Amino acid sequence: MSTFLGMPGPPLRGAEPLRGAEPFPAAAEKALADSQLRRNLAHATSTIRAKRAAVVAEVGDWEDLRDAGAAIKADVLTRLPELLEQLEAAVTARGGAVHWARDAAEANAIVTRLVRATGEREVVKVKSMVTQEIGLNEHLASEGIAAVETDLAELIVQLGHDWPSHILVPAIHLNRTEIRDIFRREMPGVPADLSDDPRILAMAAREHLRRKFLSAKVAISGANFAIADTGTLAVVESEGNGRMCLTLPDTLITVMGIEKLLPTFADLEVFLQLLPRSSTGERMNPYTSLWTGVTPGDGPQEFHLVLLDNGRTRALADQVGRAALHCIRCSACLNVCPVYERTGGHAYGSVYPGPIGAVLTPQLTGIDGPGDPNASLPYASTLCGACYDVCPVKIDIPALLVELRARVVDAERGRKVPGGWAAAMKAAAWVMSDPRRFAAAERALGLGRLVRPRRLPPPFSGWTRSRDLPVPPRQSFRSWWHSQRGGR
């Protein structure tokens, strides 16, 4: 982070993985002041955007695949209880153990107990969003267990005492010089003159991680998919470090959000086409690991699956909002979002940033009054619609954002003294639902020709910080039309 004296620092991290310390506009303002961050993000997101566009364009039936993906996810959500029980039975039949966690605290306690039972003090981790969501690493650390991230970008973020800013590319906010500096400072045994050549950096990480893989007895992963009818779990990745974790240790603990289910093995056909093209912009990701329970003599001999709710059934009960649970965490919406591209992920205050984070985060946590930073997330979008266009499971994010905005507004209706926005919107509705009042307002606007202020008071000061006001016309259109007797 390039922070100098007198400049705002990076956005403040909240105590919770799904809630920032400050509302989005304040956090964004700080992030925008970091010009290095802006350059890093613009370069990275435009590169991934172009890759995605190219590999999606070569699939003739892409729109059909999106429809199929959306239909399968909608089916899963309507049959979730029955499919989860089917998954539990299948995993158990193949020698795995299934655990149910209502929330982050329960999931963290279960995982801690399972690691304790092995007697180990260090675990290796496969990159996983859900363990970020529950703050598992921090919890394990408080219990005296070290969790080592093995995904390269997650490792960078962990070594930098930083936090992820992107679903797929957690260190997207850092460039290679910044990464080199973190390695020099935090990675044991790296030479003091380590260069910032990406290949050299990858080799340093590889050497560091190989030592961890060869000694680890316990691994923790998330899951991209779980197949209800076979009990098969799936992780897709690029580096092979996940494969190391999923095969070398004796014990594997997988934490999975309950919405990650697919009904049958054949459904993978759709999602293994949608996910890599949408996320990394590759035709197929380099490593796809599938495992079903325990296979004697091959891979982990103890397998635990922790099924996590953590607000998901609340979102599921919501007929409009449940569409956000279709999300397969590809992050295509982050890469095309003009807001994300400029603010980066930390400004959202949640491990789920960007457009999907702005709908998913407040649904998972609920909104705790107008002062809740998460109440600002549905407004962190221009509703430009670029996210909806690229979503592989067709989540209409702009429509969901509008719906969530309406709920934020509705929740504030009970207040005795309406806020500035509520008063302004009520007044505007009063004017705009009546032509006489509207015409009177237009005449009043004409006075603006006399005074054309360069700075307006709040909330309109947001406009004049970077834009001039339009000059009001001498005559409104309707007044001209009538004066011309029908515009002739």
Added chain:
Amino acid sequence: MRIALIATCLGDALFPSVPRATARLLRRLGHEVVFPAGQTCCGQMHVNTGYLAEALPVVRHHVEVFSAADFDVAVVPSGSCTGSIRHQHAMVARRGGDEPLARRATELAGRTYELSELLADVLGVTDVGAYYPHRVTYHPTCHSLRMLRVGDKPLELLRAVEGIELAELPGAEECCGFGGTFALKNSATSSAMLADKTARILSTGATVCSAGDASCLMHIGGGLSRDHAPVKTVHLAEILASTREDPA
């Protein structure tokens, strides 16, 4: 054809040259233009800020005014207002528990068109006989592109304009950062997006930046003016209405 003009609140109050140009253009093409007098606003600002209960009377007023008017199709010189009428009005009515209003809104939306849609899809014209001897770059606007899917229709109309020199806008499909009240609530982010958009506009060497939405142009124009940039903003309707005899 008898065409009802939806001037939009912004066009009516702040940019009257836009609805005037729309009426002039359609008359030149041989159509009758009517302006249902009671019209005010589509309510988009309320909807997109989350004030759906406040939007309800605005939507109801729009539906009542236009249901009572006699016309074949309605035209809107704005992609985002057309988008709101087509994709939000019925939702607002349903959320307010008014199913009959939702049905009437849907019927009305079915014969309401954004200007380039009306010209290309309903009237079937590409060359509207316009003359505009300037170097122009076109910003396609988010809601025209992704809510209405107008595609290249505005550009095809512009390509047929005599004397025009079209300069391709880099990153054209990216939002200018307006987003209605987003520009106020998230003004820092909005300003950062605008700065990138105006830099790209300047890179084209165009003297005119055009779009199909007065609101986006108000935003872009406000930024260009603040920077004293030598580029003016002109709505698509004004370019298409411009002729040798009566230039814009």
